[in-house]
Amino acid sequence: MHQVPYTKEVIKAALEELINTNPVTPGAVRVLPAGTKIRGISVQDGLATVDFSRDVLRANVGASGEELGIQSIINTVTEFPGVQKVSFLVEGTVDQEAKNWWGHVGLYSQPFARDVAKVYEPAIWLTSPAPDQVVASPLEVRGSARVFEATVSARLLDDSGKELASGFATAAQGAPGRGDFVLPLKYQVNSPGKGKVEVYWKSPKDGKEMDKVVIPVAW
Template sequence: MSWYKKRSVLLPVFIVFLLVSFTFAGCNTMEEKEDPGPTPGVRQGTEEPDQKLDLAVYYVKTTENDSYLVRETHQVSLETDAVSGAALAALKELIEVNPNVPGAARVLPAATQVNNIDIEDGLATVDFSKEVLNANVGAAGEALGIQSIVNTLTEFPDIEKVSFTVEGDAEAAMDWWGHVGLYLQPFSRDLSRVNEPSIWVNSPQPGEEVGSPLMVSGSARVFEAGVNIRLVDDHGEILAEGFTTANEGAPGRGDFKYELDFQAPSPGQGELAVFWVSPRDGQELDKISIPVTW
């Protein structure tokens, strides 16, 4: 067969091959261009998850001999960095979440809604729904219930005092639960009836990176106001120890602050312990342990 005849036979085959190739290429291009986009109502993976925050909340505990407040730390999810958002989350904990301390209880009625929180010049005005007035407690429970809300909100530095309204009306809330009432509002922070825990630490926070001197601050309700502080590394070696006193001893509650000087051989991690020592047998009591790094 001559070269010309061979070319005549091969040329149609080559043309068919090219047509098939272009057809598949076109299909692939169309498939690559199809993009359905985000599905309505479905959260995309690029959004940041809600941030977690540890919030202090106060509940009422009643025993055979006494009624008082207990302080707990709850981790909640926040959708905003605003103080009002964190304050709202704290109030929802008081309304909806049972305390961890045995014998403690929620006081605010479960059907209560928080309509609004307005924070201005250190005053937080909380507007509740009418269901808040349905609590069935005595005079002591009412006073502690009010203080539990106030202490919870004044954990935030921007809030110094708290007032309440019901459905936007201050007068409608004035009798509150029928015993103490709101006649003395706005209310201020008062930790004198917080009996549990005996010690809590405000600074440093768990997991915080610290340096020397380490500022340790918190609240204590302990014998003769004595507070012991100890910093150890992750091998249990003592890096520093200190002692201070709160500004009031048990049965009262006082604040304490102490600067702890320490020298760490290298960057690492460890634990800060805060406790008081029994004068009877030297036992370390009500110890709070906080993991830290340096």
């Protein structure tokens, strides 16, 4: 989960996060070219039109990377209420260079609809805590998971590696489905400090910790 300063231009802020920050989700990569600017966004009758600077066309990726880049924009924008489809402009228009986009998929099928099947989806996806968040007991670990028998495990460690708390929770559904989970961790500390939350699932074959997500926190 990314945190951004308060703004009324929430869609623009979300897209700027895609452009300017590294993903917090393990395995995800940044695909939009650095330096890309959002010139404007309009929403009418469920269609969001995003106007990019021409810098957006400078990516050098393959066909799969292009599809991922386009879909990551669409899925981000359609997270917001009232948006069902998305169209792109480049410097206020869609000329031939813009239609070609990054040279493979292109913008020939605009407007685009949401499709989460075309983006990387980790086994464990955390929404709380955020990286470097100041937490208190009980610490609620929240997210969604697609894991064996829906069982998600977590622990809180201090900066020396000492375990302060651990537990497990059952997500709303197990693999191949995805379900939400909430896992409270109760702990005691005597002074401010830093540590990390580790969230994972255990292999039924050998007990190995799988798809571990590590989030730094403070208290």
